[in-house]
Structure formats: C-alpha cells, structure tokens
Amino acid sequence: MLKQAVLCTALMGSSIAGIAAADSDTQTADFTHVFAAHEVPAVTTPPTALLAPILAWITHNFDLPAADMPAVELTSPARIMALRYRGLLPANKNTESLLGANRSVVALYDLSRQVIYLPEGWTGESPAEQSILVHEMVHHLQHRAKIRFNCPEEREKLAYEAQELWLARFGTSLEQEFELDPFTRLVLVNCMR
Numbered sequence: 001m002l003k004q005a006v007l008c009t010a011l012m013g014s015s016i017a018g019i020a021a022a023d024s025d026t027q028t029a030d031f032t033h034v035f036a037a038h039e040v041p042a043v044t045t046p047p048t049a050l051l052a053p054i055l056a057w058i059t060h061n062f063d064l065p066a067a068d069m070p071a072v073e074l075t076s077p078a079r080i081m082a083l084r085y086r087g088l089l090p091a092n093k094n095t096e097s098l099l100g101a102n103r104s105v106v107a108l109y110d111l112s113r114q115v116i117y118l119p120e121g122w123t124g125e126s127p128a129e130q131s132i133l134v135h136e137m138v139h140h141l142q143h144r145a146k147i148r149f150n151c152p153e154e155r156e157k158l159a160y161e162a163q164e165l166w167l168a169r170f171g172t173s174l175e176q177e178f179e180l181d182p183f184t185r186l187v188l189v190n191c192m193r
Contacts, residue, residue, distance in 0.1 A: 025052075048072075050124050054137050058162055067144035070137070071115040080108050080117050098131055107132045109139035116140065127170035128177040135163040151191035 018108055051069050059066045084105045108117045116136040138159040149155045164174050174180040 024092070024100070050130065050133060051137075054134055055164070057142060058134065061165060062158060062162060064138070064141040064158075065145050067141055069108070070140040071113070072133075073115055073117055074120050074122055075117050075151060077119050078107075080105050080119060083110060083117060084108050107136050109136045109143070111139075111143050114140065114143065114163055127167055127172060131163045131166045131174075131177070134166045136161045137158045138143075153189055153191055156188035 029089065048069075051072070055066060055069065055146075058064060083182075107119065109115070110117065116133065116139075118132065118136075122129055122132070124133060142155055142158070147155075160174065160180075167173050167177060174185065175182070
C-alpha cells in the first residue's frame with residue numbers, strides 16, 4: 001500500500017511538472033499527462049507479501065508440501081486466454097469470441113514456466129482476488145509435488161476446495177463471488193472423457 005501511495009505521489013508530481021514544462025502544442029485542456037514509452041511505470045507483479053502467507057495457509061490446511069515461490073505476472077485477459085488454450089485454437093483468432101464471454105479464464109498457472117498469470121488490475125485487496133491467487137498457488141504446489149491426475153479437470157478439485165475455504169474465512173463463497181455453483185463446480189472437476 002505504501003509503495004502504491006509513493007508511486008501515485010510520484011506520478012502526480014511528474015504530471016504537474018510535465019504540464020508546467022509543456023509547450024502549447026502538448027499541453028491538454030484537461031491537464032492529462034501523456035507518458036512517453038520510457039516513462040510508463042511498469043507494474044507487472046502483484047504484492048509479493050501475499051505469497052508467503054497464502055503458501056503457509058495452503059500447506060497448513062491441505063495435504064500439500066511447501067515449495068518455492070512461483071513467479072507471478074500480471075497480464076491481459078486475452079493473453080491469459082491465449083495461454084490457456086494455446087495449441088487448441090486456430091492461429092490468429094479472437095479467443096474471447098470463439099469461447100464466449102461466459103467461459104473466460106480469470107487466471108492461469110503455466111506448468112511449463114511455473115508462472116501464475118493474474119489479470120491486469122489485480123491488486124489482491126479483496127478476498128475474491130486473494131482467492132484467485134490461492135487457487136493458482138494450489139496448482140503450483142501440486143506441480144512441484146509431482147502429483148499426477150487422470151485428467152486436467154481432476155487437478156481443479158483441490159484448487160476449488162482451497163478457494164472456497166479461503167472465501168469462507170471472509171463470509172463469502174465461490175457462488176457469491178464468481179457465480180460458480182456447486183453443481184457447475186462438480187462438472188468442472190471430473191473427468192468427462
């Protein structure tokens with residue numbers, strides 16, 4: 001939070017200085033500061049302070065061994081969808097239109113790179129956002145423990161259980177936060193092939 005406050009203060013100061021120094025061609029009427037590519041602050045990872053407590057909570061509440069921390073990156077929802085369905089969709093197609101808005105992927109754990117991808121704008125401030133990290137952290141711990149599953153859907157069972165338990169700590173649920181009812185969850189965690 002302090003880091004965000006310092007960043008906001010720095011950005012406001014640079015905006016005011018930029019406006020004062022701007023010539024008449026670049027100054028805008030609404031005093032919006034336009035950053036050059038090299039000036040744009042890069043926020044690519046969530047607060048790392050959440051990783052260790054979530055890891056400890058998962059290993060305490062579930063039968064998963066502790067492991068090293070995964071890399072975590074914030075990226076666009078379109079990139080998360082593309083990573084989720086890579087190799088399964090035709091090249092140069094809009095994944096969101098092919099899959100429909102109701103089947104969007106919120107976050108992703110990339111097994112090969114051991115990276116958790118969270119959507120841009122993710123802050124981890126709400127229990128719902130934190131639960132997304134909990135879900136993906138379970139996948140990281142499953143992967144590091146070399147747990148094998150009969151199908152990809154089967155590995156979702158524990159991740160959803162952990163996410164549901166995390167949300168229950170705050171008096172909410174997967175159904176309330178993500179409109180994921182128990183029946184749909186049952187379908188999502190079972191091998192249907």
